[in-house]
Amino acid sequence: MNAVEIENLRRVYRATIGTFRRSIKEVVAVDNISLAVQPGELFGLLGPNGAGKTTTVKMLTTLLIPTGGTARILGYDIVRQADQVRPIIGFIFGGERGLYWRLSGRDNLQYFADLYRVEPRVAKKRIPHLLELVGLKGRDDEKVEGYSRGMRQRLHIARALLHDPQVLFLDEPTLGLDPVGARELRSMIRDLSTQGKTILLTTHYMFEADALCERIAVINHGRIIALDTPAGLKRYAQDLSVVEVEVFGIEDNALEQIRALPAVEAVSVENQDQRQVVLVQSSHGSAVMQPLMEILAGMRVGKVVVREPTLEDAYVRLVGGEKGIAQVD
Amino acid sequence: MSTREKIVANLRVIRTVFVVFFKMLAVDLFIIFTVLIQPLLIALLAIYMNRERASEVAIYLIVGSGMTGLWSGLLFTSSFAIRGERWFGTLEMLVGAPTHLGVIMLGKTLAHVTLSLSSMIFGYIMAALVFRFPLVIIDPLGFLVSLLFTVVAFISFGLVIAPFFAISPAVEGWVNALEFPVYVVGGFLFPILILPQWATPLSYALAPYWAAQALHLTSSGAGSVYPNFPLWHDWVMLLLFSVLYLFLSRWLFAKVIRRAKVEATLGLQ
Numbered sequence: 199m200n201a202v203e204i205e206n207l208r209r210v211y212r213a214t215i216g217t218f219r220r221s222i223k224e225v226v227a228v229d230n231i232s233l234a235v236q237p238g239e240l241f242g243l244l245g246p247n248g249a250g251k252t253t254t255v256k257m258l259t260t261l262l263i264p265t266g267g268t269a270r271i272l273g274y275d276i277v278r279q280a281d282q283v284r285p286i287i288g289f290i291f292g293g294e295r296g297l298y299w300r301l302s303g304r305d306n307l308q309y310f311a312d313l314y315r316v317e318p319r320v321a322k323k324r325i326p327h328l329l330e331l332v333g334l335k336g337r338d339d340e341k342v343e344g345y346s347r348g349m350r351q352r353l354h355i356a357r358a359l360l361h362d363p364q365v366l367f368l369d370e371p372t373l374g375l376d377p378v379g380a381r382e383l384r385s386m387i388r389d390l391s392t393q394g395k396t397i398l399l400t401t402h403y404m405f406e407a408d409a410l411c412e413r414i415a416v417i418n419h420g421r422i423i424a425l426d427t428p429a430g431l432k433r434y435a436q437d438l439s440v441v442e443v444e445v446f447g448i449e450d451n452a453l454e455q456i457r458a459l460p461a462v463e464a465v466s467v468e469n470q471d472q473r474q475v476v477l478v479q480s481s482h483g484s485a486v487m488q489p490l491m492e493i494l495a496g497m498r499v500g501k502v503v504v505r506e507p508t509l510e511d512a513y514v515r516l517v518g519g520e521k522g523i524a525q526v527d
Numbered sequence: 528m529s530t531r532e533k534i535v536a537n538l539r540v541i542r543t544v545f546v547v548f549f550k551m552l553a554v555d556l557f558i559i560f561t562v563l564i565q566p567l568l569i570a571l572l573a574i575y576m577n578r579e580r581a582s583e584v585a586i587y588l589i590v591g592s593g594m595t596g597l598w599s600g601l602l603f604t605s606s607f608a609i610r611g612e613r614w615f616g617t618l619e620m621l622v623g624a625p626t627h628l629g630v631i632m633l634g635k636t637l638a639h640v641t642l643s644l645s646s647m648i649f650g651y652i653m654a655a656l657v658f659r660f661p662l663v664i665i666d667p668l669g670f671l672v673s674l675l676f677t678v679v680a681f682i683s684f685g686l687v688i689a690p691f692f693a694i695s696p697a698v699e700g701w702v703n704a705l706e707f708p709v710y711v712v713g714g715f716l717f718p719i720l721i722l723p724q725w726a727t728p729l730s731y732a733l734a735p736y737w738a739a740q741a742l743h744l745t746s747s748g749a750g751s752v753y754p755n756f757p758l759w760h761d762w763v764m765l766l767l768f769s770v771l772y773l774f775l776s777r778w779l780f781a782k783v784i785r786r787a788k789v790e791a792t793l794g795l796q
Contacts, residue, residue, distance in 0.1 A: 211791060256794070261619050263788045285625045291794075295616025300551060312543040313624040313631065315528065315536040357620075 199273050201365050201396035202235035202258065206267035209253050209420075227253040229420035230267065235398055237272075237364075240391040242411030243400040246517055250420040251400035252291070255369045258398070259289045271365055285315070287365045288358035292373030294350045299343040303334050303353050306342060307360060314361035321360070328356040332386065348379030355386060365396045372406060384410060404510040418517045428509055435507035435515050438463060441478045441486060444500030448474050455493045461486045466514045473500065479511055537630045544634025545641075552604065552642050561603055562646040566596030570650050573716055574658070585660035587747040589650045591716040594739050596646025597681060598709050604639035605685035606702045608632055609693035609783070619793045622784060629686065629780045636685035640678055666745040669758055673741035676765040680734040683772035690779035694786070714739045718749070734768035737761050 209228040215221050228250040235241040243251050256262040258269055260280040268275060274282040290296075297306050304325060311321040329338045332352035342350060351371060358366060368387065372380040387410055391397055401407050407414050408428045416424040416431070424431060448467070453476070457465045461482040468475040480486040487504075528536070552558045570592035574581050577588065609632070612618040621631055655662045664670050692699055710716065712726055713735040719727055730736040741761035743749050787793045 253791075256619075256791075259623055261623055261788065261793055262791055263785075281625070284623060289623060291619070293616075296620050298547070298615065298617065301547065305547070309543055309547055310620070310624070312536075312540050313621065313626045315533075315625055318539070361625075 199237075200234040200270075201237040201239070202233075202241075202269070202271055202398060204231060204233050204254075204258075204267070204269045206230045206232055207254065207257060207264055207269055208266035209250075209257060209262065210265040226420050228257070228264075231415075231417070231420070231422050232267075233415055233422065233425060235396060237396050238391075238394050240387070240397045240399065240410055240412050242407040242414040243398065243417055244402065244404065244407045244414050244513065245400075245417035246402055249402075249417045249517075251402075251417060252369050253420075254417070255289065255291075255367045255398070255400055259287060259367055260284060285361065286363055287367060288361065288363035289367040290351075290354040290358045290369065290371055292351075292370035294347055294374075297342050297350060297353060297357075300341060302339050302341055303345065303349075303356075304329065304338040306353060307356055310357050311360050316361050324360065324362075325356075328359055331359075332356045333382070346379075348375050348383075351375060351379070351383065352386075355383070359390075363395075366390065366398070368397060368399045370400055370402070372401070372403065380406075404508075404513050408509045416513060416516050423516050424512075431512045431516075432507065432509050433512075435479070435512040437481060438479045438507045438511060438515065439482070439484075440505050440507055440511050441480065441490060442501070442503040442505060443476045443478070443490070443494065444473055444502070445476055445494060446473050446498040446500070448476060448494075448497060452493055452497070456490060459486055459489050464514050477511070477514065479507070479515060537626065540626050540630050541634040541637065544631050545638045548635045548638040549642060552638060558600065558604065558642065562596045562600040562643045563649050565599060566592040566646040566650055567653060569595050569716070570654065574654075574660075582660055584747070585654055585658075586662050586664065587743060587749055588716065589654045589660075589662065590647065590742050590746045591739070593644075593647025593650050594713065594715040594735065594742065595710050596650070597640070597643045597677075598713065598715070598735055599706055600643030600646065601636075601639055601681050601685050602688065602702060602706055602709075604643075605636055605688035606692040606699075608635050608639075608685075608689040610699065613693070613793070613795060616794070618787075622787075622793055627780075628784060629776065632686060632689045632780075633682070636682050636689065639685060640681050643681075644674075644678070664746045665748050669745035670742065673738070673745050673758070673762070676762050676769075677738035677742060680738055680765045680769045680772070683769040683776065684734055686776035687772045687779060690776065690783040693783050694779075709733065709735055712736065714743075734765060734772065737764040737768065741765065 207228055208230050211225045211227055213223045213225065215223050231254065243254065245251050253262065257264050258271065258276060260276055260283050263277060271283045271287055276283055307325045307328065308321065311325065329335050332355050334349060334352060337349065342353065345353065372383050375383060384406060387397065387399065399410060411428065413425065413427055414431055415422045424434060453465060453467065456462060456478060461480040462478055463481060464479045466477045478486060478490060570588055573588040573592060574585060577584050609618065612621055621628055651662060654660045692702060712719065712730045713733060714730060719730045741758060744758055744761065
């Protein structure tokens with residue numbers, strides 16, 4: 199039996215527009231997606247903001263009712279058998295909300311342990327263990343309002359593990375964390391996976407998906423556009439060469455000109471303080487070099503590197519679309 | 528999980544939620560004002576308006592102003608019970624947990640009502656110690672039983688208020704508008720006999736009215752609008768309303784949760 203099984207899952211949001219003359223606008227957030235996650239697998243759902251990742255996770259965690267299709271967690275239907283699904287799953291959403299800030303970290307865990315029907319004698323042992331696991335031992339009696347963002351996120355992990363769930367849904371868990379906090383959290387996720395937990399992780403960080411996940415589904419505009427192992431996904435960009443140019447203050451029209459070059463497949467921009475790194479994917483690496491440098495003439499240009507494609511390039515090719523310009527975090 | 532284990536687990540949740548929210552409410556300045564200061568001001572004003580015979584009607588006014596604190600506390604805290612969770616971002620965590628949201632709200636409402644009861648006790652102590660009014664309860668046992676039925680009815684009413692005000696942002700603004708009319712139609716500070724006749728069916732349709740009747744009748748003897756209206760009728764009405772409110776609450780909770788999951792409003796602030 200699959201841990202997570204999704205068949206043609208669809209979710210449409212309806213928004214009312216206008217004050218007096220009201221009309222309803224429909225937005226398809228998840229568009230007929232199907233996939234299966236094996237027990238014990240660490241599966242990634244990778245996509246840009248607004249791709250439909252969070253909506254998918256919220257449907258799987260019984261917090262949203264799908265507009266169409268079905269999904270099962272360890273055989274239980276997420277709508278008809280939601281009461282059976284909730285005790286076997288744990289979930290965390292990125293961000294700081296979802297905790298009682300006036301309570302201490304320990305009191306938050308005690309509160310949710312009761313809500314998750316954890317036996318008091320079990321909770322008594324498990325809460326200190328979890329606090330130690332997430333590195334909050336010694337700070338557990340302080341109010342959550344005094345915690346850093348990373349500490350709150352780690353407390354969320356502890357909350358999600360209170361009832362020892364078989365399946366974990368982690369929705370952008372490292373969002374907004376500093377590099378050290380994010381690295382610690384990724385190490386914790388890896389440990390949970392080695393303990394046999396099934397984990398569905400959503401992220402828009404390519405390196406995170408690459409480093410953690412056994413398989414990745416790339417989702418964009420509510421549709422799964424690729425599903426493979428990280429190595430398999432990299433093959434999507436195998437025929438490309440990538441030119442990486444460091445520029446200081448590039449204009450939008452220059453980017454448009456680059457995008458219009460005949461050999462260019464996709465262009466993405468990485469903002470790093472005052473400089474931008476422009477990644478140009480082309481089917482003929484050397485052929486694009488001369489016209490590219492002509493466009494950039496007059497601008498302050500730093501390093502220029504021609505390199506092999508990575509997972510990020512495969513992602514940009516998939517998500518950025520043909521000749522698109524993608525913003526990369 | 529067996530039914531017995533579920534009941535035990537739910538009782539544990541009610542206890543935990545009660546303790547957590549009682550502590551939070553007890554230090555909330557808005558709640559302190561609503562359940563302690565405001566009823567006291569109302570009591571002082573009512574005593575001043577009846578100053579010619581203040582010592583005779585003091586217990587009536589203290590019980591009545593206590594009822595205003597009980598109602599205001601219940602209205603504001605219960606109407607914010609679900610909205611507050613949405614505000615803090617915890618509503619998704621609660622709905623995603625195996626415990627039914629209604630059980631969690633029961634613990635919260637119990638905390639609200641318990642704290643709101645303190646307004647009556649505080650008013651009684653103030654009137655007896657500070658103003659030295661003779662505060663004699665004519666039927667202490669009947670008063671205690673009435674208070675128990677009142678608490679049950681108010682808790683079940685709170686369980687209706689909580690999901691009702693979470694249905695849509697459009698109804699949230701009604702909270703303030705409901706505070707004072709219930710003081711009047713509930714007969715908290717004066718008998719409903721002085722109201723126009725068309726208003727009395729409104730009073731009969733509200734548990735706070737029957738609670739006020741039972742508490743006034745057992746404390747000052749001035750409860751019923753009808754001569755010799757038996758006390759147990761008030762108790763039966765309170766119990767009937769409690770049962771009715773619980774059924775209504777169950778239906779409202781199912782509706783609110785379903786609607787929030789369809790309209791994707793659980794995670795909204």
